[in-house]
């Protein structure tokens with residue numbers, strides 16, 4: 001499912017004296033079945049942008065089209081269920097997304113909410129928990145007894161259990177160790193191989209190099225570039241400094257991949273290749 005932003009402007013508190021304009025004339029498309037990474041310095045509007053994809057936020061002006069669904073300032077709350085069935089989102093702070101007494105119950109919520117019966121919801125939840133690597137021993141525990149990395153995986157399973165066509169991940173690598181990061185990237189590639197459209201926000205340029213088909217760069221609420229990683233990371237260093245993006249690390253990562261005999265467009269990588277490359281890059285956020 002393709003996603004298109006057309007001249008989207010967004011202000012928190014629109015129409016009040018506290019209006020705070022965040023997105024300015026954002027026009028960008030995220031092609032169906034591909035992985036789009038959103039990068040940009042902190043506060044550049046990345047989370048605000050992606051929260052438009054499932055209608056958590058609505059454009060103050062302009063429109064967002066997801067497949068055949070059109071989201072505008074006039075879209076009614078009750079129409080949003082249709083959009084939310086297509087789009088699953090995992091938030092930056094996944095603990096805010098967990099609520100039930102047990103991990104399994106938590107992950108069953110979305111399929112139940114979208115009309116699955118209990119047996120089907122449980123089967124979907126179990127498949128999703130296995131896919132994201134949550135051990136069966138944890139399924140009856142309270143989600144709040146888990147580590148940050150485990151909570152993130154449960155939140156991810158909760159999103160995948162209803163089999164959305166579009167998966168949006170807001171900084172999914174936060175709180176994951178290098179092995180977890182490599183597994184996450186592998187999951188992103190697996191979602192792509194299942195035909196899903198994946199949008200992920202990242203501060204890890206190495207992750208972006210590894211899995212993104214295209215990279216959207218945000219700066220002060222505007223989209224300032226949309227390129228393939230190979231084209232983007234060949235830009236002039238001063239441009240990256242201006243955008244406050246950590247290119248040297250991405251460059252080193254790309255060099256390491258190439259030294260290991262891989263060309264940038266040559267993907268997917270294996271889990272071992274990703275883990276090796278990421279392990280040598282530990283130390284940044």
Ligand SMILES: Nc1ncnc2c1ncn2[C@@H]1O[C@H](COP(=O)(O)OP(=O)(O)OP(=O)(O)O)[C@@H](O)[C@H]1O
Nearest residue numbers: 012020022040041042043044045046047048049092
């Ligand atoms: N609920 C809100 N009300 C008012 N302003 C907000 C709200 N949420 C975010 N903002 C402001 O919007 C701007 C963009 O925030 P956003 O979270 O979209 O940036 P980001 O690029 O995702 O940042 P980060 O990388 O730190 O997560 C920031 O100036 C932030 O202070």
